[in-house]
Amino acid sequence: MEIKQYIQANEARFLDELFSLIRIPSISALPAHKEDMLACAERWRQLLLEAGADEAMVMPSEGHPLVYAEKRVSPDAPTVLVYAHYDVMPAEPLELWKTPPFEPEVRDGHIWARGADDDKGQSMIQVKAFEYLVREGLLHHNVKFIFEGEEEIGSPSLNAFLKAHKELLKADVILVSDTSMLGADLPSLTTGLRGLAYWEIEVTGPNRDLHSGHFGGAVANPINVLCDLLSKVIDADGRITVPHFYDDVEEVPAAERAMIAQIPFDEKKYMEAIGVKALKGEKGYSTLERNSCRPSFDICGIWGGYTGEGSKTVLPSKAYAKVSSRLVPHQQHEKISQLFVDYLTQQAPDYVQVKVTPMHGGEGYVCPIHHPAYQAAEKGFEKAFGKKPLAVRRGGSIPIISDFEQILGIKTILMGFGLESDAIHSPNENFSLDIFRKGIEAVVEFHLQYK
């Protein structure tokens, strides 16, 4: 049976199964939902078995359990490891939902519910493509599934789990459906992600808040000093001034820059959407390059002194900032982290004490477009959407993807089917039925093409 026919014949069941998962409010952030997490994991285990897995099990971790399943075709064939997550974000504010978040319904060709896209809907694409291949006898390689329950809270237990189960998770490539496309008729594959380094800065001036009348002008104000220090981190050309910061940054190859230039992008609309009259970034790079394959430095938070109503004069004792840098592939976050600590500490004038604490970080990720799995994914999109997907670098960080590479040594293909309008993490999350169907088609084609 052709895949299109198969979907048509089985769609009611697919939705029933998806809805049975959605109805379990598997909110990883809320301790009250601990039982729901287990129930959702159990439900997935059952569905994976029904879809054709040889075995499926719920495995404990330091936090919420994971679901593992596998279908072994041949020890000589390659193995695809499908990663997904079964947890969802809290649904608040509830009053903004048109229909209750955990009572899914189909309306206007979309599924409306928390998790409709992220990630229950997208996971179901993977499972139903797998089911079709198994039932039709078309699966010619091994498939493993690992579904975690803590993605929305930063995957705190995943690293330890990966390290403990390297053998079990052994695969040739990881396949993930948890990202977005540029548009419904603009399929794309994410080939790069930025890394991250994050620091907290504490500047201490006098040992207590001082009267700005009695001391102002004679004693350094730690907020002024903090502003001076942070102001120096980016120069007039938008470049980060930390010595050796760019040492490991690979210049974006001309071919890739040409591809980025092909992405339909209306700078005027972009500015209108975020309400700014001008953009700012590193000299010599386009906006899409700046926000995806060039490093950035942002002050995420700053505080100090009097921040209440009205006007209180004070020369405060302390000033604080939280700052982060998005890194590009090949920059090592720990190295960058130390470079920044050294730089800021050296820049600190002797009239203040500056403490810089690295908070967390993650490596960037890049998937070469000549990877056989990437090419199979490309063909999948082409089959389902009628056009070749664009290779897109994303400016955000998905730490688990670089963890997969670091710990398991496996590259990941980010074959995501989300859309901006799916409103993930927000009220009225939804997922287009049309995209759901095309997604299944695309993943089927991936498996058929991947060798």
Place this chain on the structure above:
Amino acid sequence: MEIKQYIQANEARFLDELFSLIRIPSISALPAHKEDMLACAERWRQLLLEAGADEAMVMPSEGHPLVYAEKRVSPDAPTVLVYAHYDVMPAEPLELWKTPPFEPEVRDGHIWARGADDDKGQSMIQVKAFEYLVREGLLHHNVKFIFEGEEEIGSPSLNAFLKAHKELLKADVILVSDTSMLGADLPSLTTGLRGLAYWEIEVTGPNRDLHSGHFGGAVANPINVLCDLLSKVIDADGRITVPHFYDDVEEVPAAERAMIAQIPFDEKKYMEAIGVKALKGEKGYSTLERNSCRPSFDICGIWGGYTGEGSKTVLPSKAYAKVSSRLVPHQQHEKISQLFVDYLTQQAPDYVQVKVTPMHGGEGYVCPIHHPAYQAAEKGFEKAFGKKPLAVRRGGSIPIISDFEQILGIKTILMGFGLESDAIHSPNENFSLDIFRKGIEAVVEFHLQYK
């Protein structure tokens, strides 16, 4: 009778009267004490009459009432207007007081209570010196008293009161005992105060908080921009870069710089006391000049983005700061306020919106040391303390003193007897009995000398 004898003979009564005032918790900031305010004003009215005033009255204002009293000696003689305040600061934290704040007691030669110095004790010095002069027939000029009840909350009703009662308050000089000396054996007179301008700055970047991964590097971060803008306000020499900022700043005359250089000052101890390893300020000026007769620019508060626990990445929509500038005499706060608004608005890059709101301000104040009342005050200190007081400029602002000059056209002599160790506004406020006695002597001598 000599003044020393008079004090000795009457001290028990002086303290009884002072304690009767202290026992009334006249906390202007707390609405629950509205009746206490009235009771305290009434008590002063009575004490001023008993001390020798021809008439005394409690006068209404938009806020707490004021006490007015006068003794007319001759229409041809000059008039001294004594300003004081009968309100006190809240006494919290109460648990840090050794004895209850509104139950005054004498211990170790000090009066311990809220208001012991600020300003009930210091006001009592004025009233008892006046009493002595009246009883001994030594008063040769007119004396008026105006005691307000809102000094500790910024004197919100005083301006309107001054404007409404210009004739009643007509005088040749204003005498105030509400400041401090350099030390118990280092009498000083405050000859200058700094003015103040205060602004709130709001920098708006994108119309909502953005994902720093998706937008970081391509969109200006308003916190980074705020830091850049504020960092430029002071140059490498510690000078304020706002154009025309220094136009009206008078260079401190060489004679006055010489006098400032005489003030005993241990820079090392100063640094130790506030816990800094180095000082910072305008090039070419000493610390005592920088914090008293040169302008300053301080960021009093800053906030924006994520300021909670841990590390959250965000490219925030807004960033805020509260900033202030201490001004020196002759700088007009409204002019400076506008200069800064213009400067910052012009500096604002087109990728953000910058809003600068002037909050409040006040002029600086300077009392020429050749003023006859200043010279009388000098003699008063010399008589009581055995040495000529140093002329000291203070870096703080007392807006009412410049208001007196602006509205009433009268210079003020700041003949204050406080000490740093009096802990005004803090738990265990106290006032030395020895200083209390010397204060009365000094004020008596002032009146005898002032012609």
